[in-house]
């Protein structure tokens with residue numbers, strides 16, 4: 080029973096008579112063989128910390144492969160050893176996680192931050208520099224600004240809208256620091272669209288920058304993309320030059336605001352060191368959460384499609400409302416703005432989380448939030464229910480005010496994550512709340 084569950088599964092169909100199966104179809108069966116679990120239609124939850132070996136030689140062989148002491152033989156299954164290394168629920172989950180992105184391999188984590196920190200730690204060394212896009216999720220920013228420097232790693236931020244902090248200028252700075260510290264520019268970490276302003280980073284430019292750095296310094300930085308906001312339905316960064324794609328599965332993929340998890344997808348070779356770090360840091364997902372994400376993956380396309388449609392309708396309503404100054408929905412980008420071209424080039428849809436500025440300041444923003452009757456006042460995003468929050472004092476409370484001002488995170492900004500409710504009900508709620516703003 081202990082050799083890898085998914086490796087023994089017969090359920091790896093990717094096509095029928097040359098007809099390629101789509102991810103939304105594969106989410107119901109890929110990588111899970113009911114005959115290995117008494118015919119259960121759905122995988123049982125493997126609540127077990129450890130796995131029994133058939134004999135000592137098998138145990139030895141499993142460890143040799145798991146700890147990289149030798150390459151796995153051609154017909155050899157990786158073995159189940161211990162749930163910090165892997166577990167059947169996580170094997171099935173990781174097989175399915177990679178499908179939407181067309182990646183070779185997937186890894187699951189205890190949270191989005193576990194995925195980000197484990198991936199960075201696997202690839203940075205003392206003296207190195209991480210080039211990162213700003214604004215970036217607050218936890219990621221904290222890791223780069225406050226934790227990594229303690230390990231000799233410097234973060235250099237870049238933005239798309241301030242020429243003094245462009246990727247080109249930040250790259251020169253990053254190279255100089257790396258040379259001075261005897262390190263490398265080892266990672267370009269990008270969050271696009273950025274939270275909460277929805278500004279877009281050109282992934283092709285990041286890939287070209289990585290190649291340019293390799294030419295000059297002899298080491299290619301990995302382009303890591305946090306695809307939480309649009310992925311996996313509306314953006315596939317691996318098709319646009321990313322090496323590794325990271326998710327907070329807590330958001331759209333989990334999709335019901337009832338779990339915390341993270342994921343990473345990419346090539347087998349690039350994910351190998353991350354899997355090794357995950358085993359030792361113990362940042363893996365647990366089997367129960369893994370099972371819940373498998374359930375969520377079955378409805379991912381339906382949920383993301385409906386919430387995207389609702390968000391379109393709501394963005395249009397807000398854009399026409401007299402109490403609203405501006406709306407950061409991706410389809411409302413001015414066609415003359417270079418971001419419009421980036422959107423066309425690398426995104427497949429606008430998603431359903433965006434910020435908008437109302438007339439007034441914090442007092443007016445709070446008045447709107449406190450008046451909501453259907454939409455919930457909470458941080459996080461990507462769930463079935465609509466949520467609203469005030470980034471300036473909530474999700475971005477930790478970011479210094481002058482940085483928020485620079486990034487365009489204002490006191491009059493509200494962020495909405497649109498759910499799958501009836502759009503007209505959401506509009507009725509927003510309308511009554513916005514009517515409290517005196518014009």
Ligand SMILES: Cc1ncc(COP(=O)(O)O)c(C=O)c1O
Pocket residue numbers: 190191192193216218270274305307308326327328329330339340341459
């Ligand atoms: C874009 C983005 N990345 C990463 C994270 C961190 O994810 P988690 O809360 O699952 O650790 C978040 C959380 O809000 C996020 O919005």
